[in-house]
Amino acid sequence: MISKYPEKSWSFSKYKTLMKCPRAYYYSKFLMWGGWERTASERSRKAYRLTKLTTIEQFLGALIHKYIANNITALKIKDIKSAINYIGKEFNKAVYSSYKLRKEWELDPKNYTMFYSVYYKNRNLFEDKLGKEIKEKTNVLLNNYFNSNTLKDLQNGxxxxxxxxxxxxxxxxxxxxxxxxxxxxxxxxxxxxxxxxxxxxxxxxxxxxxxxxxxxxxxxxxxxxxxxxxxxxxxxxxxxxxxxxxxxxxxxxxxxxxxxxxxxxxEYLDDKEKNIPKSEAFFPAKTSKYNCKWCNFKEICPEYSESFINTNI
Incomplete structure (x- = not known):
């Protein structure tokens, strides 16, 4: 049975989120907790969904890491073409999921992909030369992986x-x-x-x-x-x-x-042993253009305003 509150844990990314904006930290660690359950409040379920938004850069980074782990485990030889094809197919799936499978993502955000830029409609992925840019960057990343000192070590046993x-x-x-x-x-x-x-x-x-x-x-x-x-x-x-x-x-x-x-x-907890947070009001929002522009939770944050994005705050 899942606990009522998240485990007592620390990570560098968790700490950085708290320092950047305590309100975003509250949404990403406490409000979202249990949001995958059908019985959770709508706000908790939405917070959980929003933690699953990903940027194009994050998605590409995760794909490259996954490819490298599989490549090392299988001890496969250098094959840039098939690697780029793999990355391209996964990106196409993610783009399709973001544009065509929103309802499925809302019901099961862990197993579908939703790009931040599609969700918040701040970029059309079919405009400009995004596909070409991703392919070029992927080629650079994979070439440098296949020529890395680490891979040479691995190939020598x-x-x-x-x-x-x-x-x-x-x-x-x-x-x-x-x-x-x-x-x-x-x-x-x-x-x-x-x-x-x-x-x-x-x-x-x-x-x-x-x-x-x-x-x-x-x-x-x-x-x-x-x-x-x-x-x-x-x-x-x-x-x-x-x-x-x-x-x-x-x-x-x-x-x-x-x-x-x-x-x-x-200092943000009511109960340190059980990891029970204080109320949302004790987690102030640090609103600014820098903090708010790429915040996953601006949809549910009452402190958010488009003026933070459209002015030079």
Missing amino acids: IKIIEIDKEKNYPSFFIRDYKIYSIVDLMYEKNNEIYIIDWKTGKKSSDDEFQLKLYALYAYKNYNIDLNKITLINEYLYEGTFEKRKYGKNELLEVEKFIEEKITVME
Whole structure:
């Protein structure tokens, strides 16, 4: 039986949402909870549906990650043509779903695709040169994957420890909070451990923290010597990669950071043990052009106004 409130958990994306807009955080973590049930309130069901909206960039990134995981597992050879065909077919399905299967998506949003831009009608996917742009970007991403140092390692024979394919949502605990840290790929070679993070977008200031989180996960769950862990960002759009190693003191700083942010999260709770949130009013909306333009929840947020999008706030 599903619990009345979500589990006590923390992730970097969850923390970023709270800092960006507490109201969006409330909608995405609490109001949506149980919204997949037919007996849930209409507002909860709508909030749940809105968490399933995806942007074109997010969808492409997820497809590339899925293709890479399957390709590594099957040890398939380089085949750009079939890979691009696969991505193209999945995109066509998603576009059809977004435009033609809205009712089906509303009833079962987990198993149908709805693009944010279609739902909110802010872009016609059949205009401009979107299809060509997606194909060109896909070609760049896949070419750089097939020519990556990581794939060369894999082809020379390694032991895969983890790969993000089974959707088992790996985690570890800090205090009594589950800390999610989904590793794209972890493997062993010559008694060394490599953790790979495939990036389909541009470099971000968040990238280093995420690698530290992966190192902390490996250290806690596998008790791996940190001197034997190499963390790698494979930037597939740019065709570059960056290697890093971290010491125990650096990971202790990450753990302390997470503990501090959990304390911040708990300020929004009525019951810390049961993870019961305060009322919606205690989660203020941080309205701005930047925050509101791509917010999934503007349809149900009473603070939202089109003026936030149409003016230079």
